[in-house]
Amino acid sequence: MPKVSSKLAAAIKCSDEFNADACMHCGICTAVCPMGYEILPRKLFRYVQVGLEDKVKENISNIYSCLLCGMCSENCPAEVNIPENVRFLRKYLNEKEFNLS
Amino acid sequence: MPLPTKDILGILADNLNQRKSVLPMSAAKTTRWAKGLDLPKGGKTIIYTGHMYQLIPVIDAMAGQMAKLEDSPITKMFGLGRNVNKLVNMTFFMGLLASKAEQADYDRMLRNIAGLLKKAGVEFGYLYGEELYSGALVYDEGIDGSFAKHAQRVCDLFKKHGVTKVITVDPHTTHTLRTAYPQFVEGFDVEVKSYLEVLAESGMExxxxxxxxxxxxxxxxxxxxxxxxxxxxxxxxxxxxxxxxxxxxxxxxxxxxxxxxxxxxxxxxxxxxxxxxxxxxxxxxxxxxxxxxxxxxxxxxxxxxxxxxxxxxxxxxxxx
Structure with missing residues (x-):
């Protein structure tokens, strides 16, 4: 049974630039992402929104594989600042998993 | 086995914290491109390379080695490598592998850029060996504490030299200085422009x-x-x-x-x-x-x- 935590999104949100909650899950970001990984970026932020921290941790490689190229946010109809959201997620993992700040 | 994310990020952050760059290079290498150009030291407007063009031959040499390790059991040794790197600058040895021809190639590009700015009538100086890497990679990887300290260091350097305008030569340094620094350094008000913007605005023919x-x-x-x-x-x-x-x-x-x-x-x-x-x-x-x-x-x-x-x-x- 996956554990959910309502606090995950709040813990990652360290500024108003973290606006993954504006996502309406249309999937355009995933379709245009040069990496072609199913999880990037929509599904990843769905895990964050519902607080599936274990799922986020299972996908650490994918999170650091994001190019931050911004093709997703350029084409996002909800104007989510996706690269900045990925950066915040990395910051969270660096501190929590890698003891790096 | 993929390269170990934690240890590589750790090495990059340690280098930035201890040696002021993710891949520290000697001032002789970072300033060699400007030899003979007679650029004044410092000034209100400066060209800022952020060491990016100079780093490429080193990154290139290093990437060749890293790619060989990507599926090797040696990846397990990166944790040990991180500890050794705290004592000895391992990047220095990677720098020795950099191709001389490639270094000359990238130095020429920087001389092109300085020459174009002069042709456009722009007056600018250069910080030579005092110039620092921007911290771009550490910012991208979300190592914000190390990045914030470094951004402050660069800001203090600008203050020391009375710099009010910085002309950058690559997108990573442009973005880091122009968009990231104001979020991390209170009151950062240095104007940052790419040389391509400066040249276009100059109306040069x-x-x-x-x-x-x-x-x-x-x-x-x-x-x-x-x-x-x-x-x-x-x-x-x-x-x-x-x-x-x-x-x-x-x-x-x-x-x-x-x-x-x-x-x-x-x-x-x-x-x-x-x-x-x-x-x-x-x-x-x-x-x-x-x-x-x-x-x-x-x-x-x-x-x-x-x-x-x-x-x-x-x-x-x-x-x-």
């Missing part, structure tokens, strides 16, 4: 018309993060260069894969290969405006298409 046909590879950061699309096109267009744009260009440009080189070299090369194919379809030689794009695309194209820095074409057209 070419000294010769070229018959070149080029495909322009837009940097993701310049185009999407810094909204800089028209300036390079305007400068090339005035000089008669015909642009054969790839399908994905301008704000919809495709990444060169370079940002993944340090952690996921195989994936980085896959993305670079995809972009090189798209550029090849234009049937033209390619101009890039970022040293990371340049090295990634050159390696991916394997000579099937010529990839050069935009400053080479501009230097030819504007009489440098």
């Amino acid at each position: 070419p000294t010769s018309q070229l018959s070149d046909e080029l495909a322009l590879h837009d940097s993701c950061i310049y185009a999407r993060h810094e909204n800089m699309v028209e300036q390079p096109r305007e400068l090339l267009g005035k000089a008669g260069v015909k642009l054969n744009e790839p399908d994905l260009c301008g704000k919809n440009t495709h990444c060169c894969g370079g940002p993944l080189e340090s952690l996921f070299p195989t994936e980085s090369h896959r993305i670079a290969g995809n972009r090189a194919e798209q550029l090849k379809e234009t049937g033209s030689n390619v101009a890039s405006m970022c040293p990371i794009c340049l090295v990634s695309l050159r390696k991916a194209a394997k000579g099937s298409v010529q990839v050069n820095d935009i400053s080479d074409t501009l230097a030819k057209a504007y009489g440098v």
